Amino acid sequence: MIKLAPSILASDFNILGEQIRQIENAKAEYLHIDVMDGSFVPSISFGMPLIASIRKNSKLIFDVHLMVEEPIRYIKDFKEAGADIITVHTEACTHLHRTISLIKENGLKAGVALNPSTPLNSLEYIIRDLDMVLIMTVNPGFGGQSLIPATLSKIKDMKEMAIRTEASIDIEVDGGIMISNVDQVLQAGANVIVSGTSVFNGDITQNIVEFKKKFQQYNS
């Protein structure tokens, strides 16, 4: 099943609670939460206190994307704040296997994200331990960028790798995804679609309806 993960990086923080309610009512599957540390990526976004606060009023699956150096230091904190899925960057982890093991020991689903230039073979020995791989379709750090076309063949290669290794994983894609290009990532093999700008700009409910219409043919 194809899942939509609206990224709150593009939300209006002044009315964040209300916008999350709209997302929940429109039946998006995940809430994508981008945590940025100002070191692994240039920007700083938000952290555990915000997640703990929105957790109180939402039953959505919290899909937390840590753009943070050595995220192993914070896994327990993000679990306590309310994360359901934690995705870490392979480029940010000295000990990726240990980091993934810690996420799983905390009872959470574990994902690994790859920057656009990072090859898939960095996953070869860990793929069977993962619930999700996040293929970044832009360089992480900012919303509102354009999808990098070369990442489409990477998604295809990722799908082939998952089949070859018999790994039962979700393939999430993130960055520059909108109604007009979502078919391309779905055809390439993605099944979890992150979108910020294209969900939050304009009518959130209607935007989610449009994404879901696109998903229908891939769900049947």
Ligand SMILES: O=C(CO)[C@@H](O)[C@H](O)COP(=O)(O)O
């Ligand atoms: O992780 C990131 C950016 O680093 C993304 O989650 C963006 O927030 C997606 O936003 P759009 O490209 O859809 O505006």
